[in-house]
Amino acid sequence: MTTVSITRVGTDVDAAFALAMERAGCTGIIKPGNRVVIKPNWNACAIPGSTKLVTVLAACRWAQAQGAGEVIVGEGPVPVGRERIDAYLAEMGALEALAAVGSRFVLFDTDGHVLFKDLPDLPPEIGIARLALECDVLINLPLLKVHSCCLTTLCVKNLKGCLRPADKMAFHRIGLLPAVVALNRLIRPHINLVDAIEAMEGDHNRGEMVPLGLFIAGTDPVATDAVASAQVGFPSGTVPLLKLAHAAGLGEHRLDQIEVVGEPLVPQRLERVQDRLLRKYPDLQIQEAGGCSACSAALMDGLFIAGGNRKASKVAFGPQVEPDADALVLGACTRKYWATHAHVVGCPPDGAAVARALCTPPGDQA
Numbered sequence: 001m002t003t004v005s006i007t008r009v010g011t012d013v014d015a016a017f018a019l020a021m022e023r024a025g026c027t028g029i030i031k032p033g034n035r036v037v038i039k040p041n042w043n044a045c046a047i048p049g050s051t052k053l054v055t056v057l058a059a060c061r062w063a064q065a066q067g068a069g070e071v072i073v074g075e076g077p078v079p080v081g082r083e084r085i086d087a088y089l090a091e092m093g094a095l096e097a098l099a100a101v102g103s104r105f106v107l108f109d110t111d112g113h114v115l116f117k118d119l120p121d122l123p124p125e126i127g128i129a130r131l132a133l134e135c136d137v138l139i140n141l142p143l144l145k146v147h148s149c150c151l152t153t154l155c156v157k158n159l160k161g162c163l164r165p166a167d168k169m170a171f172h173r174i175g176l177l178p179a180v181v182a183l184n185r186l187i188r189p190h191i192n193l194v195d196a197i198e199a200m201e202g203d204h205n206r207g208e209m210v211p212l213g214l215f216i217a218g219t220d221p222v223a224t225d226a227v228a229s230a231q232v233g234f235p236s237g238t239v240p241l242l243k244l245a246h247a248a249g250l251g252e253h254r255l256d257q258i259e260v261v262g263e264p265l266v267p268q269r270l271e272r273v274q275d276r277l278l279r280k281y282p283d284l285q286i287q288e289a290g291g292c293s294a295c296s297a298a299l300m301d302g303l304f305i306a307g308g309n310r311k312a313s314k315v316a317f318g319p320q321v322e323p324d325a326d327a328l329v330l331g332a333c334t335r336k337y338w339a340t341h342a343h344v345v346g347c348p349p350d351g352a353a354v355a356r357a358l359c360t361p362p363g364d365q366a
């Protein structure tokens, strides 16, 4: 039976990290002199929606104490451009803090990738960060967040940050869930820890933080995600991504087959993305048919940026959608309606452009 630990995090984050690792059976995985790569969720979109720096530093110090010869923190953030990535890292103080503990940051985007071609459920070609593939020990370190498409975004999905920037969008177009599962067949983290000191509800980047004060850890990424998902109100068997990963032989998603050690599992339900949309935008009608998660994310961004200035109350996207005449249509899939409808171009459309369209009175739309 696979083991997942739940550990309370107090003021001594390093001690909690070490205890989480010990309880999860991760002590001894790192051998003297090993090259260790830590993969946080540093998305370059929002620091609150990122793995906490204090958790990453605790992981660095723990890996070094375990005998690692080199500890590298690697990430391929959301493709928002080098300037924004650098500004995000600077605001976090990441590079200096890592240097102070004897580690360094590597931006996967500008480092080497190993190419994989013509594999099932994946785009025709993808590139995975060579560092993450070829290190001795990969530590997977996501933040606990809800997600519009995956319900929760945790260890299994966090590996998407090892892809080349262009591959990330291709994943959304080809089918995010099967593609993420296929990616997890190619890259297997040795240690997984979900940072749940605070969790994000309502959205995966723009949501609100909820203090949970926990680390959830294991060697099995699917089991770790299953326990973390249950912790925030998605019981066993309700997260399609984890069921798919289990069916692919990547780990255990059934809670009755997972030994939970440490603190008891006491679920604390987080607000789902859809619930938040209904609560914050009760007048908004979303018409969607066959749309992918990238358009959904662009709409979320647009709604957040538009805030109280929004004028549009009907939005449509997806290749099979048949939008009402007064709907704002999003993305290249709705191209055939552009002559007659207010629209935003792009695949996916840019969140700021969606916001501008949402804020334009219907009669003034292009």
Ligand code: SF4
Pocket: 172, 173, 290, 291, 292, 293, 294, 295, 317, 318, 319, 330, 331, 332, 333, 334, 346, 347, 348, 349
């Ligand atoms: S336009 Fe939107 S729904 Fe269509 S493929 Fe692009 S991102 Fe997906």
